[in-house]
Amino acid sequence: MTIVINMRDGVDGRKIGVAGRLILGGGLVAFPTETVYGLGADALNEEAVRRIFRAKGRPADNPLIVHIADFSDLKLLAREIPEEARLLARKFWPGPLTLVLPKSEKVPSVTTGGLDTVAVRMPAHEIALALIRASRPVAAPSANISGRPSPTLAKHVVDDFYGKIEAIIDGGETRVGVESTVLDLSSERPTLLRPGGLPLEEIERVIGPVEIHPAVRGKATDLARAPGMKYRHYSPNARVIVVEGPRERVRKKIRELVDEYRKGNHRVGVMATEEFEADEFFYLGQTVEEVARNLFKALRELDERGVDVIIAEGVEEKGLGLAVMNRLRKASGYHVIRA
Ligand code: AMP
Ligand code: MG
Numbered sequence: 417m418t419i420v421i422n423m424r425d426g427v428d429g430r431k432i433g434v435a436g437r438l439i440l441g442g443g444l445v446a447f448p449t450e451t452v453y454g455l456g457a458d459a460l461n462e463e464a465v466r467r468i469f470r471a472k473g474r475p476a477d478n479p480l481i482v483h484i485a486d487f488s489d490l491k492l493l494a495r496e497i498p499e500e501a502r503l504l505a506r507k508f509w510p511g512p513l514t515l516v517l518p519k520s521e522k523v524p525s526v527t528t529g530g531l532d533t534v535a536v537r538m539p540a541h542e543i544a545l546a547l548i549r550a551s552r553p554v555a556a557p558s559a560n561i562s563g564r565p566s567p568t569l570a571k572h573v574v575d576d577f578y579g580k581i582e583a584i585i586d587g588g589e590t591r592v593g594v595e596s597t598v599l600d601l602s603s604e605r606p607t608l609l610r611p612g613g614l615p616l617e618e619i620e621r622v623i624g625p626v627e628i629h630p631a632v633r634g635k636a637t638d639l640a641r642a643p644g645m646k647y648r649h650y651s652p653n654a655r656v657i658v659v660e661g662p663r664e665r666v667r668k669k670i671r672e673l674v675d676e677y678r679k680g681n682h683r684v685g686v687m688a689t690e691e692f693e694a695d696e697f698f699y700l701g702q703t704v705e706e707v708a709r710n711l712f713k714a715l716r717e718l719d720e721r722g723v724d725v726i727i728a729e730g731v732e733e734k735g736l737g738l739a740v741m742n743r744l745r746k747a748s749g750y751h752v753i754r755a
Pocket of ligand 1: 480
């Protein structure tokens with residue numbers, strides 16, 4: 417039995433109390449954040465955290481992010497808080513930035529996928545913050561079945577988890593649309609493990625140059641530090657093809673590909689920042705912020721409309737564009753065409 421809790425009109429203290437008690441009782445509650453919906457459980461309760469992995473079909477070595485509502489909770493979770501973490505938290509929390517720090521012994525190793533580091537963030541969403549305050553630090557990966565596109569609407573969570581978890585809080589569409597930026601501060605140099613809702617440029621403005629893990633831009637083989645990156649991700653059922661390059665050439669290439677696949681009797685969907693003639697079309701918007709917000713919804717929706725092939729227009733890897741291209745390339749299984 418899953419209860420769907422409507423909170424589209426903002427935080428409701430009584431309903432938050434119900435959801436908080438479900439978390440404290442070891443249950444699973446999906447909730448909105450500013451990035452995507454999370455599938456939450458008490459981060460310090462091993463059995464509850466195990467249920468997250470089971471419900472998602474998530475490999476046990478893919479660590480979870482622990483969500484907090486107050487900076488003081490960080491002291492409970494992290495063994496050490498370097499100066500950079502304080503600076504970044506002051507500037508960007510609550511917000512779409514996750515910091516990886518040496519973990520304290522309070523955090524069960526199931527939560528961190530067996531690592532001796534813990535990933536922590538403070539979400540910029542009043543429902544998420546109220547839920548955490550009503551319970552405890554909440555471990556929450558994206559609320560999708562492992563490998564599927566992340567959820568940006570409560571409907572996406574219902575599609576993947578109805579009947580399998582205790583509750584889903586519907587807080588409407590998420591604002592950012594891609595997951596948080598993950599920054600490792602546990603080793604020698606700050607390293608970007610996953611681009612996300614906070615642009616790298618903004619982080620570098622505060623702490624200077626950041627190293628970029630090779631997995632961020634392409635297919636990396638040595639992924640020891642970012643276990644989550646080695647798994648298939650964000651994939652709809654349809655085959656996804658990403659077209660990258662100068663705008664005009666990309667447009668031409670997309671038109672050619674549509675013709676080619678249609679001749680081969682495929683139903684073709686296009687997702688792009690301008691209109692294309694295809695069996696199905698999803699408009700991603702003009703700005704990179706809009707593209708990020710619509711990305712996962714587009715993948716899920718084109719799938720539902722029954723296309724066999726999705727052709728996606730690539731964007732420039734600046735600002736949120738780095739996160740968008742990282743997700744698109746993964747969704748395509750690195751089926752990328754340079755126009
Ligand atoms: P998700 O919650 O589905 O967005 O996935 C969380 C991601 O955060 C994982 O896939 C990892 O890439 C990253 N992550 C979480 N904890 C750690 C950690 N301790 N060290 C490195 N990366 C982490
Ligand atoms: Mg995820």
